[in-house]
Amino acid sequence: MNQSLFAVTLVVPDYDDAIAFYAKTLSFTLLQDVDLGDGKRWVRVAPPGTGDASLLLAKADGPEQSAAIGNQTGGRVGFFLQTDDFDRDFSAMTAAGVHFEEDPRHEPYGTVAVWRDPFGNRWDLIQFA
Template sequence: MITGFALVCLNVLDLDEAKRFYVDVLGFEVGIDSEMDGFRWLTVHPPGRPGTPMMLVVPEPPVVEEPIAGQLRSLVARGYLGLGALETDDCRATYEELKARGVEFIEEPEERFYGIDAAFRDPFGNHWRLTQPRTLDEIRTTAT
């Protein structure tokens, strides 16, 4: 039985810039930042939640061979590899906080059937949702 996610990988174009954005701007914490076998392992996680790591990976050899690596880098830069949603308890307040830190939002917070939601891109083009989710019971009530 699958019990959860052990690791999520996110393609980025520069590990140092990614670390700065995800740690200094978004407030994630570093889990691992270590060189092993010629490869830099860099994971970040939400504050106080080391069991939810996200590995930041540059799509390049030896991890991904060319020409696929170049195609992936192009897709990242164009925003086609959106990963999903980051959860917050207060979407509007987090939106204002992150906007003040320089995060470029492409959608302001808006009420949706599943909660309050906004959208931004990281410095590489990855598309993220910032979501204050409703409970499943709230969603079911709203949908009927």
């Protein structure tokens, strides 16, 4: 059997704002942006160098989904952006205006710092030891 994680849905308030942040600010690759009709789109982005895994950016549809924006993991860090050069990416992200909640810290598993996307989702930037 051969299986892999293909995509994780990230509920966002607006497709274009999410694309602007992930594809422009973070330099993720815009893999797909397909109009599905009725205001819906199939939008996938992925960090450079990623295999098949991606984020599926899904515009909130209704009050329940809108309420989940930025809190899809109950306030926990729910997303982990692995890097091969923590200092390079931390500096670039900071210069691009990404909000880090803390200074980088060294843990037994690697160097890490928590940041938020503009929609409130908590991420780790992490370089494993």
